Amino acid sequence: MKPTLVQYACVVDLLARGGRISEAYSLVTSLPIEANVNLWGTLLGACKTHHEVDLGRIVANELFKIEANNIGNYIVLSNLFAADARWDRVMEVRRMMRNKDLKKPAGCSWIEVERSNNIFVAGDCSHPQRSIIYSTLHTLDQQVKEPVEFLA
Template sequence: MIGSGVKPDHIIFTSMLSACSHGGLINEGLEIFYSIEKVHGMKPTMEQYACVVDLLARGGQLNEAYTFVTKMPVKPTANIWGTLLGACRNHHEVELGRVAGIHLFETETNDIGNYVVLSNLYAADERWDEVLETRKLMKSRDLKKPAGCSWIEVERRENVFIAGDTSHPERSMIYSILMAIDRQIKEKLAYFAD
């Protein structure tokens, strides 16, 4: 693009950073990021900062990602801290995840998903006291994890199923079929185990 005289915009830069992140091209991604301001005279967007955090984190450079976040010239958003927290979960970095979680909860207090990610990070490390504290925090803020939901359309009619809900008009038939399938699976497993 540059060779043909076309000036890249923020959408192009964000796409390139995302591609570098998914492709594991850390150095190339950083070079692109720093060129946004130095070469092209544009201020990076919050999405581009998040891409760099993701880029570093996917490459296993979580401490560098944290340092990058703390040195940003703008205040990190919940998206930035959430990206770092998610990366900490993926790389089992509990202490850094705790720090990211604290910043995240100061920035965005009502997103239940963030609490669940932190709780799962603690649980994976068998830190049950921290799991309990995170759940207490969720409860004190009156946050509830939504029930699992699925649906299927049959003969132009949508059938919705919510975890724990038994109000479907054909539930007896559905449960009967599911129990028969479960029994058949167990029989097959027992057959192959012998």
């Protein structure tokens, strides 16, 4: 039986979850077939989880060769450097993102009220009922911050 990339990815993930990042990296680099985005991405995520900054940089570079415009990979690398207080590296990654004109998509949520969809995008103030919404959110925020009195 010849293992598939999916099966290799499972083994890489298991090794990584067990903290055996170096072994996972060795497996990926010694595969008889070329590692894909899923394998490298799994390994990069594991490097972030286990604070393997130097190996994470190497893995990210492999990912950038395959998928140069996926902003998620840059963000994971930036967060990895930030967690290790390597601010010069964080700025370097952000500069790379700017040079490639990569932007993180704005957060978006929606809710259906009385058969009408209401869409909310981070930073967008165009909703026709925004004043009521923000007033209600402010009231809820204040209520959450109030101390709770328990009955004895």
